[in-house]
Structure formats: structure tokens, C-alpha cells
Amino acid sequence: MLAMDLCALAARFALDAEPALVEPLGHGNVNATYRVQTVSGRSYVLQRLNTAVFQRPELVMANLEALIEHADPPLDWQLPRPVPAAVVATGSSSTSPYLVEHGGDPWRVLTFVEQATSIDVVGSASQAAEIGRALGRFHALLADVPADQLVDTLEGFHITPRYYSAYQQQLASGSVRLGNPRAQWCASFIAERADLVPVLEQAKAAGRLQLRPIHGDPKVNNVMLCSATGCAVAMVDLDTVKPGLLHYDIGDLLRSGCNPAGEETTDLQAVRFDLDLARAMLSGYLAEAASLLNAADREHLFDAIRLIPFELGLRFFSDHLAGDVYFKAERPDHNLSRALVQFRLTEQIEAQEEAIRALLTELFLALQPTAATALHPEAMDLAS
Ligand code: GN1
Ligand code: MG
Numbered sequence: 001m002l003a004m005d006l007c008a009l010a011a012r013f014a015l016d017a018e019p020a021l022v023e024p025l026g027h028g029n030v031n032a033t034y035r036v037q038t039v040s041g042r043s044y045v046l047q048r049l050n051t052a053v054f055q056r057p058e059l060v061m062a063n064l065e066a067l068i069e070h071a072d073p074p075l076d077w078q079l080p081r082p083v084p085a086a087v088v089a090t091g092s093s094s095t096s097p098y099l100v101e102h103g104g105d106p107w108r109v110l111t112f113v114e115q116a117t118s119i120d121v122v123g124s125a126s127q128a129a130e131i132g133r134a135l136g137r138f139h140a141l142l143a144d145v146p147a148d149q150l151v152d153t154l155e156g157f158h159i160t161p162r163y164y165s166a167y168q169q170q171l172a173s174g175s176v177r178l179g180n181p182r183a184q185w186c187a188s189f190i191a192e193r194a195d196l197v198p199v200l201e202q203a204k205a206a207g208r209l210q211l212r213p214i215h216g217d218p219k220v221n222n223v224m225l226c227s228a229t230g231c232a233v234a235m236v237d238l239d240t241v242k243p244g245l246l247h248y249d250i251g252d253l254l255r256s257g258c259n260p261a262g263e264e265t266t267d268l269q270a271v272r273f274d275l276d277l278a279r280a281m282l283s284g285y286l287a288e289a290a291s292l293l294n295a296a297d298r299e300h301l302f303d304a305i306r307l308i309p310f311e312l313g314l315r316f317f318s319d320h321l322a323g324d325v326y327f328k329a330e331r332p333d334h335n336l337s338r339a340l341v342q343f344r345l346t347e348q349i350e351a352q353e354e355a356i357r358a359l360l361t362e363l364f365l366a367l368q369p370t371a372a373t374a375l376h377p378e379a380m381d382l383a384s
Pocket of ligand 2: 028030217237
């Protein structure tokens with residue numbers, strides 16, 4: 001769409017002034033996102049929601065409203081807020097005051113997190129700690145939102161067995177051809193890991209893991225860092241905030257944050273799982289949210305760290321076979337290449353299983369009260 005048309009579209013929302021400029025924002029794989037600046041200098045986020053993914057965009061907006069109503073962010077934390085349409089069109093079929101229809105698609109405007117940036121790749125342990133802390137703070141914030149206030153905006157999201165059976169159906173239908181060796185390698189990689197697929201869903205079905213409000217898509221570039229201090233000030237992209245397992249989020253944060261090559265690399269040899277970054281990220285997370293994790297949650301963390309990159313690889317691969325209908329692709333093998341990165345990362349995680357498990361044990365032990373305080377709880381009172 002032309003910048004002029006986008007400005008005209010933005011003007012249909014209750015902004016503080018006339019829109020003056022518009023430019024693409026971020027690298028999302030699903031929605032189309034722009035930054036709009038008004039003549040007053042204030043910025044907003046203008047987004048076209050992808051209805052091939054979010055079939056009920058009004059539910060996405062309702063969840064955002066529920067989040068804003070129930071979560072009580074501290075002063076140094078921001079939640080992007082929806083901006084209502086300036087005039088609700090008469091006869092509009094939209095059931096949300098925050099959506100405007102244009103070209104058959106739903107559009108919305110959100111407040112912009114000023115003086116903050118996001119990063120696609122984590123560059124240092126201190127950045128990793130801050131990113132981990134951000135998710136911990138966000139989970140603590142979400143813990144105040146009653147689960148029954150949130151609806152499921154994307155059914156089956158992170159339910160690995162559903163992606164797996166959809167993929168198996170694709171193969172069985174004969175509609176896809178694993179023409180090249182890279183695709184064949186992916187297919188074997190997946191087939192060898194059929195046992196991994198149900199690991200979290202089985203624990204959930206057995207009552208060992210519970211649904212809680214989660215972000216759903218906490219990849220590192222959805223964390224906003226203050227441009228001046230580097231401290232996390234917000235998490236954005238809240239469309240998949242809904243009941244889920246904290247594990248999906250923790251797994252996704254580590255998969256996106258501990259691979260220094262980033263998820264768009266084409267250099268597979270550069271893909272690795274960096275334990276130092278993982279240590280910093282998990283420490284940051286636990287400093288804010290350790291109390292949310294019970295013993296069963298902790299036992300399943302390694303599974304989550306291994307499963308979520310595998311799941312994303314499966315999602316990318318399946319979308320490649322389907323002709324790129326879900327994730328935006330810039331070239332014909334883009335989603336295949338993304339799948340290979342995630343599978344390579346899964347392999348790296350598997351190769352370091354012992355070290356990752358030892359790291360988790362070490363971090364949880366460090367959270368325990370010392371032997372002295374455990375034996376003499378009053379020592380803790382004195383210390384506090
Ligand atoms: C998608 O659109 P974006 O980039 O925020 C996807 C995530 C994936 C991610 C991988 C709703 O997120 O699940 O982890 O791409 N979002 C949805 O980059 O499917
Ligand atoms: Mg997203």
C-alpha cells in the first residue's frame with residue numbers, strides 16, 4: 001500500500017493529530033506493521049491483522065482489552081494500548097471499536113513504546129539477562145489476569161501434536177513432494193523425533209502442567225529495551241496472549257535468544273545454542289518469576305527448550321510444503337531455510353542436554369533457602 005493511503009487509513013483512528021509519515025516497522029512474519037508519526041511528533045503502530053492466521057480479530061482485541069483491564073503494570077513498564085476508531089462506520093460488521101476495515105482486512109492502531117528499541121539477536125549476557133527478566137515480569141503481570149477473561153485467539157497454537165498430525169496428513173495426501181535433499185533431510189529429522197512431539201501436551205493432560213495466561217510469541221524482538229538504559233520497558237505483539245503453558249514462552253524465548261546466528265541466518269554451521277546466554281536469560285527470568293514454577297514445571301523445562309525450536313521447525317517446514325500460506329516468505333525456499341535453522345538448533349540443544357539440565361539444576365538450587373535458613377526459618381525473617 002502507498003504511504004499516502006496508509007496515512008489516510010491511520011487518520012480513521014482517534015490519533016492526537018494528523019498523520020504525517022508512515023514507515024514499515026519490525027520484522028513480523030504474520031501481520032503487516034508500520035510506524036505512523038503525526039504532525040505533533042507522536043508515534044503509533046498501525047497494523048493489518050492477518051486473518052489467514054487470526055480468523056477472529058475481534059477476539060484478539062478483546063483479549064488485549066482484558067489484559068489492560070486486569071494487569072496492573074508497575075510505573076516502569078508499558079502495555080501497548082489499542083486506539084479506537086475515530087468514527088465507527090454505520091453498518092460496520094466489525095464487533096470491535098478498535099478495528100477498521102480496509103481492502104477486506106481488519107486494521108488497528110496501537111500506542112507506540114517511545115524511546116525504546118528491539119533487537120533481533122542477543123549480543124551479550126547482560127542483554128540476555130534483561131530479556132529474561134522481561135518475560136519474568138510479563139508472566140508475573142499476567143498472573144493477575146483471570147484465565148477465564150481470555151479467549152483462545154489461535155486454536156492449536158503451540159499444540160505440537162496438532163502441527164504434527166497436520167503435517168502427517170500433508171504427507172499422506174500425496175499433495176506435497178519432498179523434491180530436494182534438504183526437504184528430505186527435514187522429513188527424516190521430524191520422523192526421528194515422533195516421541196518428542198507429545199511431551200508437554202501429555203504432561204498437561206495428566207494434570208502435571210497447568211494452563212496460565214501466556215504471551216505466546218515472546219521472541220526476543222518482541223521485548224522493548226529502553227534506548228537510554230537498555231532496561232526492558234515493555235513486551236509487544238500481544239495477539240497470542242491467551243491461556244497456555246509457561247513452557248511455550250520459556251522455550252520460545254530461549255530458542256530465539258540463545259542462537260547468536262539469529263533465526264533468519266542461512267549459515268547453518270553458525271547456528272548454536274549458547275549456554276552462557278541461556279544462563280543469563282534464565283537467571284533474569286527466575287529473578288522475576290521463579291515463584292510461578294512448581295516442581296513439575298521445573299522438571300519439564302528442558303523438554304520445552306528442546307520442543308519449541310523443533311515445533312517451529314515443523315511449522316516452517318509444513319508451511320513450505322503447503323506453499324507459504326502462513327508465514328510471509330521472501331523467496332521460494334525461505335520457510336525451508338528457516339526450518340533448517342530451527343532443526344539445527346534443536347540438534348545443538350540435544351547435544352548439550354546434560355549441560356542444560358545441569359544448568360537448570362544449578363539455577364534452581366541457587367533459589368533454595370540455604371541449609372541454615374531451611375533448618376531455622378527464623379533466620380530468614382532476621383535476614384529480611
Ligand atoms: C511468528 O509474526 P511474528 O514474527 O511475531 C509466529 C510465531 C513464530 C515466529 C517465528 C502468530 O511471529 O509463533 O515463533 O513467527 N506467530 C504466530 O519468527 O504464528
Ligand atoms: Mg507475533
